[in-house]
Amino acid sequence: xxxxxxxxxxxxxxxxxxxxxxxxxxxxxxxxxxxxxxxxxxxxxxxxxxxxxxxxxxxxxxxxxxxxxxxxxxxxxxxxxxxxxxxxxxxxxxxxxxxxxxxxxxxxxxxxxxxxxxxxxxxxxxxxxxxxxxxxxxxxxxxxxxxxxxxxxxxxxxxxxxxxxxxxxxxxxxxx
Amino acid sequence: xxxxxxxxxxxxxxxxxxxxxxxxxxxxxxxxxxxxxxxxxxxxxxxxxxxxxxxxxxxxxxxxxxxxxxxxxxxxxxxxxxxxxxxxxxxxxxxxxxxxxxxxxxxxxxxxxxxxxxxxxxxxxxxxxxxxxxxxxxxxxxxxxxxxxxxxxxxxxxxxxxxxxxxxxxxxxxxx
DNA sequence: TATTACGTTTAGTAAATACTAAACATACTA
DNA sequence: TAGTATGTTTAGTATTTACTAAACGTAATA
Numbered sequence: 001x002x003x004x005x006x007x008x009x010x011x012x013x014x015x016x017x018x019x020x021x022x023x024x025x026x027x028x029x030x031x032x033x034x035x036x037x038x039x040x041x042x043x044x045x046x047x048x049x050x051x052x053x054x055x056x057x058x059x060x061x062x063x064x065x066x067x068x069x070x071x072x073x074x075x076x077x078x079x080x081x082x083x084x085x086x087x088x089x090x091x092x093x094x095x096x097x098x099x100x101x102x103x104x105x106x107x108x109x110x111x112x113x114x115x116x117x118x119x120x121x122x123x124x125x126x127x128x129x130x131x132x133x134x135x136x137x138x139x140x141x142x143x144x145x146x147x148x149x150x151x152x153x154x155x156x157x158x159x160x161x162x163x164x165x166x167x168x169x170x171x172x173x174x175x176x
Numbered sequence: 177x178x179x180x181x182x183x184x185x186x187x188x189x190x191x192x193x194x195x196x197x198x199x200x201x202x203x204x205x206x207x208x209x210x211x212x213x214x215x216x217x218x219x220x221x222x223x224x225x226x227x228x229x230x231x232x233x234x235x236x237x238x239x240x241x242x243x244x245x246x247x248x249x250x251x252x253x254x255x256x257x258x259x260x261x262x263x264x265x266x267x268x269x270x271x272x273x274x275x276x277x278x279x280x281x282x283x284x285x286x287x288x289x290x291x292x293x294x295x296x297x298x299x300x301x302x303x304x305x306x307x308x309x310x311x312x313x314x315x316x317x318x319x320x321x322x323x324x325x326x327x328x329x330x331x332x333x334x335x336x337x338x339x340x341x342x343x344x345x346x347x348x349x350x351x352x
Numbered sequence: 353t354a355t356t357a358c359g360t361t362t363a364g365t366a367a368a369t370a371c372t373a374a375a376c377a378t379a380c381t382a
Numbered sequence: 383t384a385g386t387a388t389g390t391t392t393a394g395t396a397t398t399t400a401c402t403a404a405a406c407g408t409a410a411t412a
Contacts, residue, residue, distance in 0.1 A: 005304050008296050015289035024200035040311055055372050062296050091322040113191035128181050135216055146267040270383050
């Protein structure tokens with residue numbers, strides 16, 4: 001393969017690793033995505049291994065993360081027991097998937113924790129200074145409201161998405 | 177101070193630490209914000225130190241991160257050389273500031289790196305297989321377009337913000 | 353100018369994270 | 383059923399990150 005191509009490819013993959021890291025994902029996630037994104041056809045795990053320089057274990061983990069994020073798809077060929085992986089090229093689709101993913105897991109739990117605090121504060125009437133309690137309730141309530149707003153934003157995006165409307169692209173069109 | 181209050185406060189702060197971590201910031205950032213957010217008046221650095229359990233150095237660093245994010249303000253009192261810190265309570269304001277912040281730094285650089293790859297590919301006409309080159313240009317271009325779309329989204333948000341329109345709240349109202 | 357009160361920076365450390373290498377599980381093939 | 387090709391899990395390790403403790407800088411006061 002052309003030397004020049006190799007170099008450019010490598011730099012691009014490094015760039016994606018950096019971006020990946022910036023968005024809070026392991027660098028390997030970016031590297032694996034980069035490899036798949038620049039491939040004209042599905043790659044097997046071992047091909048990703050050799051092109052990324054990571055080990056099988058690492059690629060396996062990173063690929064799993066990417067598929068959960070909707071950035072990579074697993075495909076298989078008849079009469080071939082290898083798995084093959086392809087990069088998603090519709091990023092708007094992916095971003096919505098990512099929003100959904102991030103929401104549903106830890107974020108949900110975090111909201112619940114704030115909610116719990118709020119409940120406790122509300123039921124603490126009498127057991128603590130009333131002025132202070134009121135203040136705390138107000139503050140925590142405000143945070144809770146904010147979180148549930150974010151939550152409903154992502155839900156709305158998912159809903160529109162199901163209706164076949166490309167939310168993000170539309171918003172962008174309006175704002176541009 | 178009331179035992180019950182202390183406990184609730186502590187749990188709340190732990191919750192925020194968790195959220196902070198989830199969003200890719202140090203846990204200390206969440207803790208410091210929590211302390212300030214539950215305070216009815218500005219706190220000095222040392223007060224934050226004692227209420228968060230972190231050391232001065234850590235609080236100093238975390239507070240700086242928070243002020244850059246627009247989540248905390250530094251204020252000072254006449255005839256008092258301590259700095260005092262207050263939590264922002266308008267989260268919509270903060271989220272816009274955060275979007276701006278995240279954009280302008282590393283993200284910008286990441287975009288530039290992708291852009292650089294694109295330039296190289298475009299100027300490599302002749303020095304590599306033409307079909308492959310075309311394919312790569314197409315892919316990298318698509319990514320580049322996506323990034324610049326994201327970029328214009330955040331710019332648009334900032335612009336509306338300047339006009340006194342609360343973007344996010346409005347979007348939420350529509351989508352709810 | 354010496355002292356004190358404060359915030360920041362630095363050097364070292366502890367903890368978290370993502371990697372490698374290798375063992376393992378699974379399912380296809382002979 | 384044994385052997386082989388594949389992906390996953392695990393144990394150990396290297397790296398990164400965010401912390402502590404202490405030194406440092408700076409500015410106000412005496």
